[in-house]
Amino acid sequence: MGASQSTRKLSVDNENAVQLSPEALNRIQAQLTANQQQEQSTPPPQPPTQYSPPQYAPPPVYYDSQKRQDAAAEEAYWARRIENLKRAHEKINSGMQLEYEKTLKDANKLFDMVQADKIVNKLPPCQEEKAKVLECYSANPNKSLLCSVIVNQFNDCVCKSRIAAVSASS
Template identity: 75%
Template sequence: MGGSQSTRKLSVDNDNAISVSQEALDRIQAQLNAKQAEQPPPQPQYTPPSYFESQKRQQENASEEAYWARRIENLKRAHEKINSGMHLEYQKTLKEANELFDLAKADKIAGKLPPCQEEKTKVLECYSTNPDKSLLCSVLVNEFNDCVCKSRVAAVSATS
């Protein structure tokens, strides 16, 4: 009930249709053409001469070129400032590093020999004379250990 579509078809015959002859169509077309010929063509809107447009475009291009040239110069100056700052920092760091190396080199020359060489020699002699009895050298090893500890404390206090 109302859910299905109707399959009926309706056709209308128009007995009152107007038929126009080809001659009538030609006359109507001729009249339309004559009216169009009588009408003046539409006035074009003002278009500036082409040389004006090219001058305007050249001015725009020149202003853009000037803008980008200023921008590039500003960037160059900014990069030069950064580079000069980095160069100064590099030179400063290089100078500090050279001073540190010079101090370390002078310290090695001043120290010449490692500390506790006498005690080390005694311990080595004791081990070589008593290869199977290393406990006999324990007193000398303790003396060497004390000497090393004292020299470490002295080195730390000297740098502070």
């Protein structure tokens, strides 16, 4: 029951069979005939004492040149792509730099305006009226009532300045 070997053959129709080019078929046939001739001319092989990896024929020259051409084309494609991306990023960076400089310039203008406004506002109000009151008191040391009109003008100026400051802050 299991002593004799079976000699059945099985054939399968494969619609998705691999198709080879005529060059590949010629190479395979040439290699098969070379192997058959080599087997016929050489004595039967002795069992190897050490494992030796199988020897393969190098690919044909046109295969290597095609691979080199494909690699060179791919390298050129990616080099162009990288250069295009670099140029695009340089445009974006230059635009951002211009916007940054414009914004910085505008901010500095605003800052300078605020600083100038602070300097103007740092001076106490009614300096002219104050100078007139001091001059009047110096000219009339014992007659301060003669300066009452000038003092009232100074007082009115101070009140107006306070009102303006309160209305400006709200």
